[in-house]
Amino acid sequence: MPSPIIPAAEALVRLRDGNARFVANVRSVDALASLSRRIDPATQQAPFAIVLGCADSRAPAETIFDQGLGDLFVIRVAGNIVAPSQIGSVEFAAERFGTQLVVVMGHSHCGAISATVDSMQPSDRPAASRNLLSITDRIAPAVSPLMQTELVKNRPALLRAATRANVSASASHLRHGSRLLEELILNRGLIVVGAEYDLETGVVDFFDGVL
Numbered sequence: 001m002p003s004p005i006i007p008a009a010e011a012l013v014r015l016r017d018g019n020a021r022f023v024a025n026v027r028s029v030d031a032l033a034s035l036s037r038r039i040d041p042a043t044q045q046a047p048f049a050i051v052l053g054c055a056d057s058r059a060p061a062e063t064i065f066d067q068g069l070g071d072l073f074v075i076r077v078a079g080n081i082v083a084p085s086q087i088g089s090v091e092f093a094a095e096r097f098g099t100q101l102v103v104v105m106g107h108s109h110c111g112a113i114s115a116t117v118d119s120m121q122p123s124d125r126p127a128a129s130r131n132l133l134s135i136t137d138r139i140a141p142a143v144s145p146l147m148q149t150e151l152v153k154n155r156p157a158l159l160r161a162a163t164r165a166n167v168s169a170s171a172s173h174l175r176h177g178s179r180l181l182e183e184l185i186l187n188r189g190l191i192v193v194g195a196e197y198d199l200e201t202g203v204v205d206f207f208d209g210v211l
Contacts, residue, residue, distance in 0.1 A: 003046035004202040008191035011048045011101035012206070018066035023202040028066055044127040047073035050093045052170065054112065055078045058198055061105065064204060073099060079112030079166065080104055081138040082173040091180045100189050102174060102181075105204065106167040113162050116140055117155075120147050142169035168208045169192040175209075 007016075021028060042096040047072060055076045062072055073093040075086055082104075093099050106113075116139040119128060128136065134179040142165040171194040174181055184190035194208030 003044075005098040005100060006048040008100040008189055009211070011099075012191075012193070012210070014067075015049060015065045015101075015103065015204070016206070017093055019064060019202075019204045020064040020072075022064055028068075030068060045070060045073070045097055047071060047093065047097055049073070049097050049101040049103060050099050051075070051103045051105055052077075052080055052082070052086060052090065052174075053103075053197075054078060054107055054110055056107060056110065057200055059105070059107045064197055064202070073097070079110065079116070079135050079139050079168055080106050081112075081166075082170045082177070083138065087174065087178050087181075090174060091178060094184050094190055095180060098188075100191065101139055102190065102192040103143055103206075104167050104171045104174065104192065104208075105195045105197055106163045108160070109198050110159075112136065112139060113143075113159055113166060116166075117147075117158060117162060120144065121152075139166050140165045151192050153205065157191055164194075164196055164207065167196060168196070171208050 050073045050074045053059055053061050056079045061074045074090045077086060090102055095101065112135055115132065117126065118125065119136050120143065121176050122141065123188040143162045146158060146161050146165060149160055174192045175185060176182065181190065191209065193206055193210050195206045197202050197204045
């Protein structure tokens, strides 16, 4: 029997509660128990949230939100960028499993954000590889307006603003760059939100698209 679909608002509460446990350095019994059992491959997946996050080794979504095996459908790529493969992955999970919450999660001290900012400033550093440029070039449009402001005189503030601008741009791309996701948003209750994870405090701040 398929698991009931969890509304986006309830899924967001689950993530907030899980992050509060993580910050408090406690784990839920269910999350711990799930790690000690195998998943029956014949059982249909039923993730209650889709998380598009950064590949940074310090930002694993399942740990940050204190969730167990099968709870989250996680897509990780440097800079939490949105390219066709990421859109397709979100489409797959949202349509196949009925998951109604998508979270785009950036984080503080992101190397991809730093690399993008560096690429937009005069430097004698060696040119980045073509593959790295395929990442920073997707981040650059969100960061470019910030480079024309006073933030360029305050690198920490610039990186923080760039991280959030990139998250908002990725979330907007998911909302408006896929006919399938647009339909799910209009007709099936799908919600796309943006968040930032603070590596120092452990807190996830949901700041974009939250009702």
